Amino acid sequence: MSVRIKDYPGREVAIEELKERYVAKEYKAVLRYAWSSGVAIGSFLDGLKRGIxxxxxxxxxxxxxxxPRMYCEQCFRKTDSWVRVKDTGEVKTFSISYVNVDASRRREPIIVAVVELDGASKDVGILHILGEVKPEKVRIGMHVKAVWKKEEERKGAITDILYFKPR
Amino acid sequence: MRKVAVIGAGMTLFRRRMMETGRELSFEATRMALDSAGMEMKEVEGVVMGSAPDAFDGVHMKGEYLLEGAGGINRPYTRVFVGGATGVFVPISAWWHVASGLFDTCLAVAEEKMSPFLPHPQYAFWTIFDHTLERPLGVNLLWIFSLEMRRYMEVHGIREEDIALVSVKNKGNALDHPCSQVAARITVDDVMKSEPICLPVKRLDVSPTSDGAAAVILASEDVAKKYTDEPVWIDGVGWNVDTQYWTNRDLYYPEYLEKAARMAYKMARIENPRKQLDFAEVYDPFDYKELHHLEGLLLAEKGKAAEMTKEGITQRDGDFPVNPSGGLLGVGNPIAAAGMMKVCEVFWQLRGEAGKRQVKKEVKRGLAQAWGDLLQIGTVITMRR
Structure with missing residues (x-):
């Protein structure tokens, strides 16, 4: 805002006005999608189903x-082979979240982390959840291991790993 | 390439929920920018519009929806979108419209109306994540910021209290901004005791969700001189994007931002940014981001931005003022409009029109920066008198 400008436009809507004047129409979209997992992630999900x-x-x-990607984004060429990495790794960073996906609050926090898996390259990690550990005990560099769903309950999804726990 | 000047700027109030539609907000900011330049819309040749995800509004083809309010009818009009970095990418895009010689004048306008989304705009961000690997975990945008903040703190041994100083400074600066949404005089203790959101991120470490719009008018050198004796020149632009696989990078340092900054500095012939620039408006949706970005912009050494803040260097009366506007933490964060607000602030500061917000030292050169997508893009613009 400039000193040459004395008046600035806009009118705030007060909470109490919300229903009567402000909301012209409330609408709930129901959008359904079926995403293909892709060539690389498809195989990755098959692996998860097998516990690897x-x-x-x-x-x-x-x-x-x-x-995994079927291409190397840095060399910009096809990647060459599948490699099985370990289901153990190191906490690269973590957060203690009191919010759900819709910003509503949780009474008990969820601990989320980037886990650098043993056998993958440096700085190559995945997002997941930590369990069987108190928030105040989590440290960067902590060694963790995947806790898998029972084989018959696995669906070929990232949630086939329930969480990572300290080891 | 031709020289390009900013000759006018305008913005609306930033508020949690505005009565005006996105079109009306765009119109108000644009009209103010035109008036400040002494121009009419018919004298503007091209228009670049910026707005963030369509999900906020529930209106697809948002660029087309906003068209009329953005003065876009019957002329070359484009909407650009690079997430949170959009606000600075809009004037960058408008810059090349004019620098290329294709147009003599171009309007850059950015608008955001986050408030329509229920129950909270934060939920819309869920749809920016990987549908197979991240969304099933219940991922939230706040997660990735807090993961980045923790990594940054760990690598450099920075304390939450030192980071909180940024929030204290910016919310305080915003007390002098007539459009600000969450200006306040607060203490480090207030930040530390505020609600835990996604630790280490607490309530007062975060900017709010907002509605608002901002705009600037760009002109070629000969045209600019017809309208004003005080053109502000855009002398450097840069942008750079890294992989969306944000878990495959060490988050402690934004390499992509350094690349964007180096691109802008090369163009502006800036070899020592800390000495050759006088102040900066850096992207601060969270307090630690100001520090992270000062380092990525090469305005502070790696891990030293917190010290710089502690020493008061980044205060409005300091040696290198940062976010004299009050930033996103104080003025508000209507995504695309927030970045544009920073460009407006650099313009007003360089013209000496910022009133109570005017930085103490004489300023000849400034920088505005925005950032966004999944911790992956930096947009940088440098300006001088």
Whole structure:
């Protein structure tokens, strides 16, 4: 805002006005999608169903990518082979979340983390949840291991891993 | 490439929920920018519009929806979108319209109306994440900020209290901004004791959700001189995007932002940004982001931005003022409009029109920066008198 401008436009709507004047129409969209998992992630999900974590290796830069991609985004060439990485790793960073996806509040926090998996390249991690640990005990660099759903309950989804726990 | 000037700027109030529609907000900001330049819409050749995800409004083809209010009818009109970085990408895009010689004048206008989304705009961000690997975990935008903040703190050994100083400064600065939404005089203790949201992020570490719009008018050198004796020149632009696989990067440092900054500095012939720039409006949706960005912009050494803040260097009367406007933490965060507000602030500061917000030292050069997508893009613009 400039000193040359004395008046600035806009009118705030007060909470109490919301229903009577402000909301012309309330609408709930129901949008349904069926996403293809893709070539790389499709195989990754098959792996999860079998209780293993798969990465893709690029022979040029020698990185092992998790989540896997059929291409190396840095060399911009096809990746070369599937590699099984371990279901153990290190907490790279973590957060203690008191919010749900819709910003509503949780009484008990959920601990989320980026886990750098053993066998994947440096700085290559995945997002997941930590369990069997108190929030105040979590540290960056903590060694963790995946806790899997029972084999018959696995669906080929990221949630086939329930969470990672300290080891 | 031709020289490009900013010759007018305008903005609306930033508030949680505005009566005006997105079109009306765009019109108000644009009209003010035109008036400040002494121009009519018919003298504007091209228009670049910026607005963030369509999900907020529940209106697809948002660019077309906003068209009329943005003065876009019957002329070359484009909507650009690069997430939170949009606000600075709009004037960058308008800059190349004019620098290329294609147009002599171009309007850059950014608008955001986050409030329609229920129950809370935050929920709309769920749809920006990977549908197979991240959404099933219940991912929230606040998660990834707090993960980045923790990583940054860990690598450099920075305390939450030191980061909170940014929120204290910016909310305080915003007391002098007539459009501000959440200006306040607060203490580090207030920040530390505020509601835990996604630790280490607490309520007062975060900017609000907002409605609002902002605009600038750009002109080529010969045209600018017909309208004003005080043109402000855009002398450098840069932008850079990294992978969306944000878990495959060390989040402690924004490499992509350094690349964007270097692109802008090269164009502006800036070799020592800390010495050659006088102040900066850096993107601060969270307090730690101001520090993270000062480092990525090479305005602070890696891990040293907190110290710089503690020493008072970034205060309005300091040696290198940062976010004299009050930033997103104080003025508000209507996504695309927030970045544009920063460009407006650099314009007003360089013209000496910022009133109570005017930084103490004499300023000749400033920088505005925005940032966004999944922790992956930086947009940078440098301006001088």
């Amino acid at each position: 974590i798969l990465g893709r290796r690029c022979n040029k830069c020698r990185r092992i990518l998790v989540p």
